[in-house]
């Protein structure tokens with residue numbers, strides 16, 4: 001046997017790692033992962049979009065690296081994915097910083113500050129090609145100041161920290177019609193992505209201090225996809241699934257109905273039209289959102305269940321079980337916990353449905369009588385107008401024999417013409433329907449008085465009559481009118 005060492009050809013291997021499928025936003029999030037893994041509390045993203053000089057820097061106040069540590073960090077495969085990591089470490093493969101950067105540009109510069117000293121190293125793809133070898137450039141402290149790094153002062157102001165800079169955006173230069181505009185578009189969607197995937201860091205959920213992230217000095221606000229602080233969101237019971245020594249926490253939420261959410265909050269949930277496809281599991285690894293809007297094939301995405309989102313917290317020690325990929329943007333559900341999750345879906349999804357279903361019973365859950373009710377007959381359903389409400393009875397009492405016949409025909413015609421399909425379509429598109437009552441308060445007061453009079457003449461006491469009509473949806477929507485009627489009783 002002959003042993004032969006085969007070292008990969010640097011330009012070829014680096015070039016091929018550029019295509020492992022990072023998007024601009026997932027690549028930037030990977031750089032921010034590194035900052036959070038070394039306990040940074042301030043992360044400043046700075047960028048300039050002028051074509052040949054475009055740059056993007058991520059500066060953090062984390063632990064920083066000395067010269068040797070930086071050299072190790074620059075190596076492709078700096079740490080093994082089999083090595084155990086501490087619970088704040090968001091890394092796994094020892095590749096992210098290099099592959100994420102090179103997926104977007106040709107030059108990675110890292111400057112780090114530790115014990116008051118600066119170290120810098122650069123992966124420059126053109127230099128790798130020129131030397132046809134795995135070579136980085138290293139710079140002395142004096143040289144660093146002449147590298148023309150826009151955010152260097154930002155790093156210097158911290159006691160320790162790291163600056164990662166991307167330059168030479170060759171792919172975008174080739175593909176964009178308007179480089180400046182496309183670059184800014186990418187940075188903007190990356191900001192939204194960062195606001196979402198790190199929302200628990202930004203809002204300080206379970207951390208000793210909230211993490212501050214800035215984009216060109218503008219602070220990024222957390223985008224909580226559960227609107228946990230919204231009074232309309234219903235948190236359901238949290239469950240713990242134990243696997244060996246580790247715990248997976250599962251907590252379902254039912255989002256508030258769309259008409260109860262303002263524009264700003266709605267934008268946190270994604271577009272209204274996308275609510276259906278954003279339902280499902282939201283998987284967090286060490287509190288960082290990695291995958292969302294999927295049922296992992298355990299369930300289908302139904303329109304009526306679009307308000308269900310289930311938070312799943314996994315610790316990084318279960319990475320291999322979930323087949324977390326290098327980009328930390330895909331995961332595969334382990335068989336071991338399928339059964340538990342199916343059960344949780346079955347318990348939470350019907351709650352979302354009931355939030356969405358129409359007030360369509362003769363009496364709703366609260367015992368209030370409504371004008372429409374649902375009739376189900378062997379799998380088909382229809383909505384009918386109730387002939388049992390006080391207002392209907394009042395009308396009836398003013399119509400004679402042949403008039404009643406016409407009215408009955410008219411009501412059936414109305415029932416037959418209920419526009420099911422357009423209503424369904426609008427609701428499906430999350431259009432909000434106008435819930436303002438169409439009868440004025442003055443009119444409703446007159447109607448209520450006549451209604452009470454009618455009930456009294458058919459033998460009810462006045463207080464019973466008032467109680468009866470306040471139990472009708474028609475009148476219950478006018479609390480001030482009901483209050484006035486009750487006041488009169490006294």
Ligand SMILES: Nc1ncnc2c1ncn2[C@@H]1O[C@H](COP(=O)(O)OP(=O)(O)OP(=O)(O)O)[C@@H](O)[C@H]1O
Nearest residue numbers: 034035038073078091092093094095096097098162
């Ligand atoms: N901002 C930073 N501050 C301090 N150290 C850093 C920073 N960024 C990277 N490092 C060091 O460089 C190493 C390599 O980073 P890299 O992102 O390439 O791999 P990783 O984070 O270990 O794993 P992954 O491939 O999953 O991202 C890290 O393990 C860390 O030690």
Ligand SMILES: [Mg+2]
Nearest residue numbers: 034091096097
């Ligand atoms: Mg990393």
